[in-house]
Amino acid sequence: MTAHNWIDLAQDADTGIETLRAHFEGHAYDPHWHDSFLVGVTEQGVQQFNCRRARHHSTPGQVFLLEPGEIHDGNAPTPEGFTYRMLYLDPHWLEREVSAVFEEAPANSHLSFTTTLTSDPRLALATHQAFQSLHAGELRIVRQSALDQLLERLTGQLQWRQRYREDPRLPLVAHKAREYLHAHLQQDVGMDELALATGVDRFRLTRAFKSAFGLPPHAYLVQLRLARARHLLARGAQPADVATDLGFADQSHLGRWFVRAYGLTPAAYRKRCSNLPDR
Incomplete structure (x- = not known):
């Protein structure tokens, strides 16, 4: 900033x-x-x-x-x-x-x-x-x-x-992939694993997912984790713990993505929403 x-x-x-x-x-x-x-x-x-x-x-x-x-x-x-x-x-x-x-x-x-x-x-x-x-x-x-x-x-x-599941613009494969990412947001999901879960190859999956949701699967997973991070931080969780729980490499990795998306650090967000001091 x-x-x-x-x-x-x-x-x-x-x-x-x-x-x-x-x-x-x-x-x-x-x-x-x-x-x-x-x-x-x-x-x-x-x-x-x-x-x-x-x-x-x-x-x-x-x-x-x-x-x-x-x-x-x-x-x-x-x-x-x-x-x-x-x-x-x-x-x-x-x-x-x-x-x-x-x-x-x-x-x-x-x-x-x-x-x-x-x-x-x-x-x-x-x-x-x-x-x-x-x-x-x-x-x-x-x-x-x-x-x-x-x-x-x-x-x-x-x-x-x-709801989106009834929307013909969203292909079934993209819907399946989205559900899989939501169910495994804390895990180190790979494209091969996601393709296997949806029954198509990685390239068809990426095209269908991006067409449906505007982001490729890896970028969507990051945004999903960031949305979850906001909830945890607002409840007073420490940034380092949130990073570990949500599958980020470390606190600085979470911080870089968080600032790019929301304009402030996880610690600053936590402080302003939870009114709790850092340890």
Whole structure:
């Protein structure tokens, strides 16, 4: 991270929602994904990112919406960089909170955003206010009211979508490989092993997987481990222990990947989310 870039991260104790405000100039972060719903608003500058096979440019007041698992990157195409604030919403929390809005969820479906970028001033305001109340640790009733207002505005951007296993765009071999990686994320999985588990050769597997999920299997496994690392660090686990548990070579190996994806070190992330000192 350069001297001009900064990140301010916190976590709400009641909901587990992470709040992040950051500024980047030039390159911000490599392609990665989260297992949370991301709702953010650009404050200043132009935030350029690739997602859903398209390049987006978020300008002040625009709201960007990313689903769990959606690969995205980030950079500043203009010299002054960009500043944004963002909420990380747990999928189970979000589905529970919006259940009152939908009479009944369709079978084998999950929540999805209708768009990646929107110019909705009321949603932008609700996002800003929810961020402010959570990040500043306001009274519980203030935080809950702000989140209710955000959810009310957010439902206009939500829809139910069939789960990926029913999506004909995702070949069965890619689905099988994805499930195998999730089940063996702590192991030193090789391509031969993954190919054997899916019943195709390594080259067909790589093409199918990248076509379905936007990353080759090895890169997906790294992102899967990083998402798990975030959870463990937020609960107070030591970076060295997390690196060992998730199959990274050592703590510095985890650190290099973590910084590239999230813009801060595992130790810094742990400290800001768990409020626990390093040993």
